[in-house]
Amino acid sequence: MKSGFVSILGRPNAGKSTLLNQLIGAKIAIVANKPQTTRTSIQGVLTLPDAQIVFLDTPGIHKADSLLTKRMMDTVRAALGERDLLLLVVDVSRKFGVEDRHAIDLIRKADTPTLLLLNKVDLLHKDKGALLPLIEQYRALHDFAGYIPISARSGDGVAELRQAIIERLPEGPAYFPPDHITDQPDRFLAAELIREKILQATREEVPHSVAVSVESWEDTPQLIRIYATIYVERSGQKGIIIGAGGAMLKNIGTLARHEMERLFGRHVYLDLHIKVQPNWRQKAGFLAALDWRTMAGADEN
Numbered sequence: 001m002k003s004g005f006v007s008i009l010g011r012p013n014a015g016k017s018t019l020l021n022q023l024i025g026a027k028i029a030i031v032a033n034k035p036q037t038t039r040t041s042i043q044g045v046l047t048l049p050d051a052q053i054v055f056l057d058t059p060g061i062h063k064a065d066s067l068l069t070k071r072m073m074d075t076v077r078a079a080l081g082e083r084d085l086l087l088l089v090v091d092v093s094r095k096f097g098v099e100d101r102h103a104i105d106l107i108r109k110a111d112t113p114t115l116l117l118l119n120k121v122d123l124l125h126k127d128k129g130a131l132l133p134l135i136e137q138y139r140a141l142h143d144f145a146g147y148i149p150i151s152a153r154s155g156d157g158v159a160e161l162r163q164a165i166i167e168r169l170p171e172g173p174a175y176f177p178p179d180h181i182t183d184q185p186d187r188f189l190a191a192e193l194i195r196e197k198i199l200q201a202t203r204e205e206v207p208h209s210v211a212v213s214v215e216s217w218e219d220t221p222q223l224i225r226i227y228a229t230i231y232v233e234r235s236g237q238k239g240i241i242i243g244a245g246g247a248m249l250k251n252i253g254t255l256a257r258h259e260m261e262r263l264f265g266r267h268v269y270l271d272l273h274i275k276v277q278p279n280w281r282q283k284a285g286f287l288a289a290l291d292w293r294t295m296a297g298a299d300e301n
């Protein structure tokens, strides 16, 4: 038996959360083409007959400008310690930038073997030759343990990646029972699915200003009844999310509910409210209440 701890790192939108879902084979991390989609670290456990891999998905490496984004970068740094292997995910369709350099600096300091994952190769179409100069560019910056082209979205290269990870893990026990796939409580997963639908439907500053909290969760024999609050920072944002005649909010609720029903295998009744909470990204108490690790009553679920 082999087992170990593997962190997934990279700049925003590189495809880290898409990769985690693909590796685990279940949607446990939300995905959107917006920065700050992942705001906290997300554990995903893959159990195979001869190996168990404990993955940690992280917020994108970026320059922090609010208390929220500073907390996000603390999460990234915490994910660098005491790992067996790191995965640095880069988007091959984007030019190398300051955030990529920053990511490499962090990895150098961690002094842990790192696989470079060249993600979104599906966007290169037939131009696979474009990968070689990119690999050379990264090789010149850091001595990676391997260079693996993948498409996190289509799953191309992911089986090879899994094998490459297992080869580098030490002998060890399974740390979790085989049916454990994440440490996130169901009510947090539900809140995240609502946030994902909002991120996918909005633009500019709205995605950054949205937080979602599940206020109440009732299990009945027929269904799960979920009451959630969407927080925004300004009343204009509230109007955007409600949409003309409430159409946007209705659509967000329907999409989120369908995904919850798939995830929990139950019927869901979902009740959504919107509140304006100016400047919440700078408020420590509010941030603590949002994170399931620190929120009040976290051990109820």
Ligand SMILES: Nc1nc2c(ncn2[C@@H]2O[C@H](COP(=O)(O)OP(=O)(O)O)[C@@H](O)[C@H]2O)c(=O)[nH]1
Pocket: 010, 011, 012, 013, 014, 015, 016, 017, 018, 019, 030, 031, 032, 033, 034, 037, 038, 060, 119, 120, 121, 122, 123, 150, 151, 152, 153, 154
């Ligand atoms: N074309 C393509 N898009 C991808 C791939 N992986 C992720 N994406 C998209 O990139 C965006 C960011 O993905 P996400 O997983 O949230 O990135 P993260 O911020 O690194 O966690 C989403 O729109 C994904 O659908 C891929 O392999 N190919």
Ligand SMILES: [Mg+2]
Pocket: 016, 017, 018, 029, 030, 037, 038, 058, 059, 060
């Ligand atoms: Mg993410």
